[in-house]
Every structure is written in C-alpha cells, then in structure tokens.
Amino acid sequence: MTLPARRLPKDPRALEDLLRTGQVRRAPALSPRAPRPLATGIEKLDAALGGGLARGQLHEIVAPPGAGGTALLHAALAAATRAGELCALIDPADAFDPRRGGIDLRRLLWARPLDPVQALRAAEIALEARFALVALDLAGSAPKSARPRGVIEVVRFEKKLPSPGASPWARLARRAEKHGGALLVLARAAQAGTFASVTIELERGPTLWDGPPGAPGRLLRGVRAIGAVSRHKRMPPSGPLPFHLPLEAP
C-alpha cells in the first residue's frame, strides 16, 4: 500500500513504530539493490543457493576425493568467466589443468602459492583487488591422517612452521564483505566454520564402469555424487542434490 507523505504521522517515534512493525516500508527504488549473485551454471545447486554464490560472502565446499569438489569449483569459475567477471584461482597444490575447456582463461588469474599460509594471503590480496570470484583450492593440502595404533611418534624440536594465524577465515570473510567479492573455498574438511555463510557438502557415490572387470576395453564412465547445501545464513538447508559426473559431458 502506498501512502502519501501527508498522511504519515508527523511524530518520528510513531513513524519508527510503523517501520518496525512493517506497516510502512522504504520504497524499493530507494533501498540499496542487492548485487546479482554469481551463478554456478548448475541449475539445482543455484536454486538451493538462492541464485548462485552471493557476492561478499565466504562459501565453502567440503568434499572427499572424487566427489566432484574440484568439478564444482571449476564450474563456478567457468560460469563466472563466461559472464565476463574477473576471477582468481589460488592454487597452492598447483593442480589446475588449463587444457580443460569451459573456463575463459583470459579472465582467470592463476596464482600458485607455495604453502597454505601464502594461499590465504594471496586470497586476501585478490579480494582486495575486487575480483568477482576468488576460488581458493585447499584440497591438495590433505588433513592430517589419524595415527595408527601402536605407532610411536618421534618428536623433534625444530623450527616452528609458520601458521596461518588464529582466525584467517574471519579476516577473509571481512575482506570479501568489504570488497564485494565471492570467496569459494574447496577443502577436504570444513575449515572456515561459522565464518562461512554457505557450506556445500559433497559425498562420493559409486563409480561407473563399462564392461566386466579385467575385460579388455573396459572403460571408466564417471562417478555419482550426492551434494547438499548444509548451511546457509539466509536460507534453509537444501535437500540432497544428486549429481552425475561423467568423464566427458554429453
């Protein structure tokens, strides 16, 4: 309902009450427009994310090996670069293969830090430079495996390795929010905790082979995976999202 200004209460307190109760709202044209999210190109995932990756937010993909985490990261980069956005890929594991199609490499800055500490700093620099999407691939730095029973660990007194700091994720989330870039982190285990506004979890499904085991001409066809948006600050968690990852897209 639109009211002429003369009918609005003259008392500022009464106006505040109306605003608080929702009886009066600011005109949409005057309110700041929400920036368009960055679509990943995966329709069901975009629907679960509310349109795509929100700018100014930290997103996290938690996926075991072979579950499609890297594929999802690349799909987001491909969609964003094809839409004309500038993206940065921080790749401390040096695992990116530029031969793979889909990504407009001219709009992708590829940085290969030497360790995760440098990777976090590089992501911060990329966010400060207002890249639309900064992809931080930490899947190469595997989490510590549990020590088998009966194994005695020899402790050596060596120089302490540089640590990324107490809360690098808080800093990165702040940088993303301040400079309006979407930060997408791929990791094997959850890293950012509550600083991630969105967490996408992927689980590995069965591998698809063609032909009986040992037979000549047996082919790997792809894998199946199940994904879900397990955490979203503005939306409810999604249901299971089945994915089929073929070796080559049809």
Next chain:
Amino acid sequence: MPRIACLWVPDLPLCAAVRAEPRLAGAPLAVAQAGDLGGRAHVLGATPLAEGVESGQTLAEARAVCPALVHRQASPERERAAAQAALEAAATVSPRCEEAAPGLVYLDADGLSRLFGDDRGVARALVAAAERVGLRAAVGVAAGKSVALLAARAAAPDLTFEPTPQGIGGGAFRVVAPEEQAAFLSGLPLLAIDLPDELQQTLRRFGLHTLGEVSRLPPGPLAARLGPEGAVLWRLAKGHDGSALAPRPQPVRFEEGEELEWDAQSIEPLLFLWKALLDRLTQRLRARGLMARELLLRLRLADASWDDRAVDLAAPSREVAPLLQLLRLLVEGRPPAAGVTAVRLCAMPVPEVLDQLPLFGPRGASPVQLATAVARLSALVGPERVGQAVAPDRWTPFAAEVARFAPPPPPGVPDEAPAAQLELVARALRPPRTAEVRCDHAGRPLLVIGEGALGGRVVASAGPWRTVAEWWTDAPVALDSYDLEVAGGLLLRASPARPHASRGAAGPVPGGRPGRDAGAAAVARAVRIGFRGGKKTQGRPIGGH
C-alpha cells in the same frame, strides 16, 4: 613573438642531496665534492641553516664556522636523477622541452594560455611541477632562451628554502613581457652574465657595467675590439636571441640512482636505498601519469663492474611495497658477486591504464587495482607463479605455462551463464609422483604403494591404454595408462615412468600389462600418477576429486 620559459635549478648538488634525504632539509647541511670526505674537499652548496658556510670553503673551514654541520658527498647519480626530474617537471607543462645542461631546461611557452593562463600562470605551473618532484627552481619567461635564462637568474634572489616532504620548495619566477624587455636588459649588471674573466676585466676597464651600456655602443667597433664574443654580447644586450629552441624527444627511461659511502655486503642497506629510489621514481611516474612496466636494476660492485638485472613486472604498477619486494626477491635469489657501491634503478614507463568501466556490465577490478594486485601477488609467490594459465601447443599431459595476465575489457551487458553439467575434473600432480603398483598373475593392478593419500588397495581398474603422440617430433611419446580406483574413492590415472625400458621384473612391458612376465610377485615400479590419456585413449583425465 615566441615565448620561451626557462626552468633552472640552482645548487643542483644540494637540491639532489635534499631530494634524496628530505629529512636533511631541516639540518645545517653542506654538500662537498665527491671523492674526498676529508677536510680538503670543497663545499659546493649549503642550506641556510648552515650559517656562515659558503661555496668554495673547504670542509675543515666549514666545520670551524658551523660545528653542527652535516655534510654529504656530492653524488653524480643523484644529480643525474635530479636533472632528469627537472626535465620531466618541465615536460608536464609543455611537451616541447630542451635540456641545455643538467638542471637547466628551456621549454616552449607558446599556446599554453588555455591551460595555465598568461605567462605568470605558466611560470607558476613550472615552479609547482618542480616542487612536486622535490626541486626548488627559478623560472624565467621571456621572448628568447638567453633572456629567459637571465630572467630566471634575476628571480634567483627571491628563492626561499622551504622543506617539503619531497625535497625543497620555495621556487620563484620572473616574467619579462615583450614591452619591458629592453628595460629589463638595460638594468642587468654584466656580472650576472657568464662571461670569461678576461672579457669581464676588459669591459670593466672600458667602464662598462651593465648590458644597457653595452647596447648603446656601435656593434662593429665593439666586435673589432672584443672579437666574436663582443658581437654576441651586443646582440644579447639588444635582446636579439639567435639560438632557437631545439626540443628533443623525452627519454623513455626513468632513472634514479644513489652511491653508497661504503660497500653494502647485505640486503638490508640496499632495501633502505631502494625504498628511497622507488619513492622518487614512482613520484615522477605519477606526475606524468605513467606506470612502470619493467624495472632495471644496475648495481655497481666493489670491483668496478656492473651487475644488471631486470624485473619484468606481471602488470604495470607504481606501488612501492610490491616493487620493493620484487627487488628483494631478485637479489636474494642471486646475490651479487661483490659488495655494492652504487645503485641505479630504471623504470620502463607505460601510460596509465584508464579504461572506463561499463555501466551495466560487471563492476570488477579497475585496471590499476588489477595491476597492483598482480604485482603484489608476484611479490608474494614469485612472478613466475602468477598470471594467465596457458596450455602449451604440444602433447604433454597436464602441461601448463603462465602468460601475462591481460584480461579483455568486460562486456557491456553481462551474459547469462548457460546451464552446465558437472563433469569429472582431473587434478594435476606437478611434478608427477612415483608410486609402486603390485599386480596379480593376470597383470591386474592390486595395490598402489604411494606417498601419502596416493596409496591403497585397487578396487577397480581399466587399461592399459596405449598413447602414441609427438611422433612427428624428435621426442616421440609412447606410454600406457591405467585407470585405477583405490579404496577410499580416489581415482588415478597411472602410467609407467619408463615406457621403453627393457623387459624385466622392474619394468612394465610396453603394450602389455604391468609385470606379466615377472611371475606371481610381479611389480611394475615407477608408476607415474597424474598423467592423462592421449588421443588414442579416452582422452580425458581422471582422478577428479
């Protein structure tokens, strides 16, 4: 009538020293001759705070007059950089400049009225431009080069000494209008003109003390008595300037240099020096609307040789911190063979990128932000590890090269992302890891013994797939590949490391299965993981996570 402006930097050694160390502007400073810091070195210039110190005194005399005197050695590198800065300051006002001597620049002041107003506006702009690069200049504007220089010298007594963050300010100017040129020249004393001592004495004996007195003499007899110099002097006194402006193209290099009073053996003193040089260099670049595309570092070593290095920047920049970090990485990676006695830093300039961002398209990084970010990332991880990923034009699995990051301008209207489907993506292992694969009697892989997460029991496999490529070159490739799924879900594409190795227990059989000839305990060693299939195989890497 043409208008010529003259920008003159008096006391160039002193200005260069203060420009290099602006904090010295507030100290009683004297600059002495280079090469001798003993008491016999002559003073070339001193700040007003050094009371009683004059040019020509020895350092010992100067110290006796002013005990708190701080002295610096004159540095040709610094003076050269200061002279270049003066030339660039003039070039920001007029593109037609001529450097007559270090610190003395003539420029064409015609046609500048729409930019700066009248001649006084041009002179003010020149004084301000010089101050922006840390120099105190006297400016003269007149109808010819000689008169403009005399006007600048006439303005020199009005110079003040004002320390600025960049160096010294407090310039002055004198404009000689066409109608007052005769009056200006007639009142000038002959001592204000650079004449040989012998000629000065002769003129004094003739009773001539001003240019006006010279101009009233007949030119023929004057030339007969004083020679060609007399004729030149008469023409100057009349305001007839025979020398035309000869503008020269601007140098494409921006240089700053400094000499050390001792040999620097470590990186720390050099860092201090580079920081100051970069500050001045970027200041000059900023004044011209330029950015550094490449940095050239020249180090003069203790054995009098030069060590030249180049920093090819990933993107144009004029941010001091990343440039300094790049220089540090460059020298730490390959230290010079001897101590460093002098440093020269040159920047190859390119115009500042000023592309307009689209109205409706994606609002991303501006070109300057982008260039700075690339430079900062280069400084952080090394320039060879930042840029645009490029796949080389040859069959080499997972080969990647890095090119300069130069993104095209964003589209005017953003494109809608087309619907896509997830597909398996390979993760490269660079360099390829080596693992051991154990096989059963039939040659089927059973177990991968590898480093870290790469090992495990093989739950499914396919292969081998023979790939033959690059046969048209001198280095043909022929290798077999296996698709392996190990327990835990990891998918690998593995290839024998030495496809052409001789048969035996240690090597796989080309075209066959690993270790088929080696019996029950067959072992195919040195499996390279991370290669992808070639044209004759499935053609798609696996191992996607």
